[in-house]
Ligand SMILES: Nc1ncnc2c1ncn2[C@@H]1O[C@H](COP(=O)(O)OP(=O)(O)OP(=O)(O)O)[C@@H](O)[C@H]1O
């Protein structure tokens with residue numbers, strides 16, 4: 056739903072270069088740009104190793120940017136900060152603390168002026184909205200993988216971040232738990248509209264949860280290849296989404312993109328495939344700025 | 356035997372120019388009298404208003420006319436911040452054809468080219484999906500046109516790694532594409548894609564011409580082209596260049612204004628093979644970036 060006006064988050068020509076074994080800089084990500092509106096949910100899909108986590112960790116401030124800019128709410132991002140909460144595949148809970156205390160750590164940091172009672176209520180609130188109302192005082196080892204991930208999500212949301220960054224948050228979960236958690240996160244975002252970027256390998260998850268899916272090309276030198284808007288209304292319900300006449304078209308679009316990248320990766324030159332011969336830019340010609348048409352025009 | 360020009364979707368082309376503050380039709384190829392009147396009727400204030408709006412906004416537009424089974428594509432040529440002409444091309448939209456005319460442009464809050472308007476004929480999923488897709492600079496045919504700033508000819512859409520919507524194109528029979536950037540100074544206003552099958556092509560030939568230094572003279576050289584059912588034209592067109600001002604293509608470059616040519620014999624196309632293949636008409640559109648004509652886009656039918 057890109058009904059939002061201007062961009063809240065702007066990733067502008069992000070580049071990440073790592074030294075290769077010969078000590079030369081290899082651009083893993085090369086010119087990744089996208090804009091995200093406030094409250095929007097954007098997923099990033101792409102083949103394994105293309106650089107999705109690299110983009111997310113640069114946005115999180117956990118990974119230096121080689122070049123390019125990241126703007127969040129009008130300010131240039133540098134370094135990590137509590138305004139961006141990250142959830143990885145495994146939640147990294149402190150094993151000697153209960154679920155309650157793990158979330159309390161974040162709440163103490165974010166609400167230094169709150170009273171003890173207020174903090175306790177906040178922790179209880181965040182744990183109950185992720186469905187752990189009855190398991191607050193359990194320790195990580197007493198919780199299933201899915202429950203641990205719920206604690207991780209509660210801890211991230213409790214930071215009241217400007218942005219939520221999810222790196223394959225449900226990647227390690229069985230499919231039922233996964234669907235359950237997708238709905239938990241969507242419900243939570245319906246209440247607290249937090250601008251979100253999620254990395255996933257699952258096209259159905261991307262369609263169900265996102266306003267927009269950013270498709271990344273294969274690395275090295277990965278960047279945005281194509282973007283798909285998912286216009287389904289919110290709050291979303293899985294049955295309606297799956298039943299929408301566009302669902303399989305969106306799914307096909309994402310799969311076609313990934314398969315196209317695959318063909319390129321494996322250099323499977325289809326006999327009928329003509330050599331690409333795009334005409335290149337004359338050297339005298341400069342880079343064009345893209346005019347943003349004032350009217351939001353709809354297509355037929 | 357080469358197919359004849361009557362299976363192409365182009366019906367005609369016009370060039371309009373500003374005269375005393377109003378846009379006036381200066382040239383047409385061929386005369387399309389009745390259709391023109393119906394387009395006029397389709398627009399409350401006439402087609403000239405559409406041309407004038409396009410010139411004022413410096414943006415291309417599309418007009419679909421249901422009762423005429425045709426569309427008009429309106430394209431401003433912008434030279435140093437002034438619209439020097441507007442090209443109008445009419446395409447048939449009737450019968451059993453597979454084609455798309457798309458306008459891609461920027462949108463506030465987005466860094467990609469998004470679909471601003473389109474007209475699809477004989478297309479299913481491709482048409483349904485395209486409004487939801489957008490392309491960053493360098494990606495897909497719109498993004499490649501933005502990156503290179505020059506017209507792009509693309510054949511084999513269904514298998515091309517450049518064409519991101521290849522699967523849709525393949526299953527729905529789109530074969531050939533031509534993409535043109537609309538530029539004002541150093542800003543990209545929009546990109547138009549003309550996509551069609553080869554059985555009922557929009558036009559019979561698409562070409563990109565670029566200025567080249569040859570010896571000590573600057574010439575305009577054809578550097579890419581796609582020819583549909585036009586083998587003689589194709590054979591005669593591989594290595595061509597013309598001095599500035601020579602032929603209608605060289606004139607478009609030298610005058611920085613679009614040209615339309617037409618006669619029933621095909622002689623005015625000034626190209627070997629055109630007569631033999633039955634082509635009669637052409638449009639040459641200069642692509643101007645800042646002070647220079649960066650390229651000339653040629654469409655023949
Ligand atoms: N510290 C590093 N030094 C050198 N290369 C690295 C480093 N970190 C990541 N890479 C390389 O960068 C590329 C992108 O890695 P990244 O983890 O971002 O991929 P990904 O898209 O998240 O993959 P996956 O889907 O498997 O999680 C990979 O080829 C990886 O080997």
Ligand SMILES: [Mg+2]
Pocket residue numbers: 107108109222
């Ligand atoms: Mg990763």
